[in-house]
Amino acid sequence: MATVTALAAKLDSADETTYRVAPHNIEAEQALLGAILVNNDAFYRVSDFLLPEHFFEPVHLKIYETTASLIRAGKIATPITLKTFLQDDDLGGLKVSQYLARLAAEATTVINAQDYGQTIYDLAIRRNLITVGEELVNTAYDSPVDAPPREQIEEAERKLFALAEKGRYEGGFQPFSSAITTAIDMAARAYERDGGLSGIATGLRDLDQRMGGFQNSDLIIIAGRPAMGKTSLATNIAFNMAKAHVSERLPDGTLKTSNGAIVGFFSLEMSAEQLATRIVAEQSAISSYKIRQGKITENEFFRLSDVAAQIEKMPLYIDQTGGISIAQLVARARRLKRQRGLDILFIDYLQLLSGSNKKGDNRVQEVTEITTGLKALAKELNVPVIALSQLSRGVESRDDKRPQLQDLRESGSIEQDADVVMFVFREEYYVKNREPKPGTEEHFKWQAEMDSIHGKAELIIGKQRHGPTGTVQLQFDAEVTRFSDLAAADHLPERLE
Secondary structure, X not given: OHHHHHHHHHHHOOOHHHOOOOOOOHHHHHHHHHHHHHXXXXXXXXXXXXXXXXXXXXXXXXXXXHHHHHHHOOOOOXXXXXXXXXXXXXXXXXXXXXXXXXXXXXXXXXXXXXXXXXXXXXXXXXXXXXXXXXXXXXXXXXXXXXOOHHHXXXXXXXXXXXXXXXXXXXXXXXXXXXXXXXXXXXXXXXXXXXXXXXOEOOOOXXXXXXXXXXXXXXXXXXXXXXXXXXXXXXXXXXXXXXXXOEEEEOOOOOEEEEEOXXXXXXXXXXXXXXXXXXXXXXXXXXXXXXXXXXXXXXXXXXXXXHHHHXXXXXXXXXXXXXXXXXXXXXXXXXXXXXXXXXXXXXXXXXXXXXXXXXXXXXXXXXXXXXXXXXXXXXXHHOOOEEEEEEEOHHHHHOOOOOOOHHHEOOXXXXXXXXXXXXXXXXXXXXXXXXXOOOOXXXXXXHHHHHHHHOOEEEEEEEEEOOOOOEEEXXXXXXXXXXXXXXXXXXXXXXXXX
């Protein structure tokens, strides 16, 4: 008993500074509330970012909340009008009515209102950071056996990124002159960038001319039936962007991409090694089956080595994890953006993602969640997100196999959420599969048709928010699965008779 008494006495006499108090600034809260009570215009300087829960002192929270309600209702908020809505509790010898009067009497100029509001907001964000840290520690101690640590890491990243995005004062109305300046800056960047594009160049001339490059915050769907070359087109574009990457150092020491892109590629179907083999085959013009079987010449081996050395230096990052959820993908994309930078994100392919509903009862709702999440991610990270997508088998039942928007598989949300929808179509694939008996008249007609479409592909733009739809003609080398610009007929070399 004596020991307990001694311990209690020791605790009572302990220095109060040994206790860590959450960061706050009561004086700033009082100064802001006083300024608002004296001149309600001060409220509009902070109302777009400052909420009642950002106040540390509960009484101040209640005062600000009531003040906001009165002002938004078109009424005047003063110590007299507020007194009706607040309980007249004792505040260390002062009644609430007396406290309101003192806040107004000691108020500073309204000019400082935004600075006080920002101080209060910053301290609230710091307190939220402390809460996230405490939750992280407690969850790590008390997590169930069947809860993988990866999920906790991704949840912590989500909360931290949400705080980073919330911890801003930007937003609301701006002078039109600011918007004009932004537009001129975008035009200047387009002038300086390869091809004079406002977006990121794909390396395919005709596609860039039609779209102006891939635009930030856009969700772009590249769809097609199997064997059309969706993955090949995505890897071609990703390589072109990473190869063209150039960055500049800003005055604050950070790096900013001035040309090309830092590329993130989620390969949900193929392993990183398979994807790397495909990219090397495409860029070295050596078929991937020859690479896998080792049937290459010495010159071809040197070509492979040169391409591999180029790729090693490129900002091209691959995640080969299969079967991940949209939440996991978002967390990893945020992490890449934060750690190494990110200018564009590829996903191969959309149907291999899963939603948060693990039961999978309703696939349409799940795809809707995925496409909504991808569009939100594009806006959040301010980068283009390119998602590959399968098409329904309805294409095969038509005489004209060219895809349409209605062929998008499983959900209308793909068309709804996407800013751009493109279809990869190779008529050669279908014509080749219906070869008639050799030596017949039909076979001669078939051969003539094959010759006219050999090595050609169409990229059909079925939807584009920022520009026209239509078809872009491309060259496709099936041997190495490589897309390139199709030479115009009037630019072909003269034929020798």
